[in-house]
Amino acid sequence: MLSTGARRGWAWSDVDIAVPRPSGRLPGIRMAGFSQRVPAFVDITMVAHPSVTLLVDLSEAAGLAYDTQARHQRGSAVVGLLPGDLRVTGRGIGDCLQIRLEPAAAAAVLGASAELSGTTVALEDVWGRDADRAEDRLRAATSWRERFTIVEEILGRRLAARPPVDPEVGYTWRRTLASRGRVRVECLADEVGWSRKRLWSRFRSQLGITPKRAARLVRFDNAAHLLAAGRTPADVATRSGYVDQSHLHREVKAFTGRTPTDLAVAPWLAIDHVAWPD
Structure with missing residues (x-):
């Protein structure tokens, strides 16, 4: 089941938010879908939190961009713990899937948690071709419910494939x-x-x-x-x-x-x- 909500009058006007109901299938992993239906410019600064973040860009326009003191990049990204001053910008309409992984889950899903701390890298740099395949499947889905199911399958498979932390x-x-x-x-x-x-x-x-x-x-x-x-x-x-x-x-x-x-x-x-x- 899905629950949805909307927040208006702040930096991201006209954004709908979809979240899946809590599930025990992916311990240490949470996700939310963001849909911007009215063309607008998004400019928001991340606040550090105790999770590694996957931002999967499903937009059809220019897409999301990330600015740090060291680099500028676009598309889907992995934001490690303690990313520093990170601004996320975008223009137009489209969808974005945000996945938060507690560090123990990130170590299994990404396999590179130690190297990711303090950095922001392209998802394809971590997952290779699997990143493109995942994006294609998520873009082809017709609802957030279907997208969350796809993510559960992908991340569940990765969790099962790697040994857990001590x-x-x-x-x-x-x-x-x-x-x-x-x-x-x-x-x-x-x-x-x-x-x-x-x-x-x-x-x-x-x-x-x-x-x-x-x-x-x-x-x-x-x-x-x-x-x-x-x-x-x-x-x-x-x-x-x-x-x-x-x-x-x-x-x-x-x-x-x-x-x-x-x-x-x-x-x-x-x-x-x-x-x-x-």
Whole structure:
């Protein structure tokens, strides 16, 4: 079953959003479809979140473009963890499929999680010809329901083809998410029966990020959504486990280059309750 919603009056006017109902078939993977039906110029800056992102461009016009400090590219892309200052632009009408993969799922689906952290690369650079075949199938589909079914098939096959990350690494990631980044690495190492050094090394090699950096990212993501929900920076700092409001300010600045006040009205966060419902 599909649920749909629309948001108007922000950076992407006249965009319809489709999301599949939650399913246990693809653990650690979520997706949403975006359809722009009225010609318009889209210009939006991504906000870092604890997922690797696949942006599958299904538009018929100029398509999506990505601008970072280092490069400019077009088409479908994989956005690794901590991509930095990334702007996504597009013009005209068309569809885009966004897939969010938790790092453990990304390691299986993409097979290159460590190399992707901090980067944005073309999907074909990661999947080769499979990227073109997947895009062709998705463009030929007549509904978002059909597209989500196709994605489940493609990603499910890739998940089954690769060994999962170490159980200790997967557990550490899940604990980090559940605690909203507030459990110390030493405690996590004790819980899985590894040394801090071993956990650090295996986590980094398999997920492309250190345990401490992962905790900071998860904590920031929680704080960003509290700010977007209208809570004050002082309240968010307390609720998210920051030492004080200045600490929150420094972390928001480090992840986004913005102030907490600016982040609270970021268009990227404005649709999360529709596209990525809890």
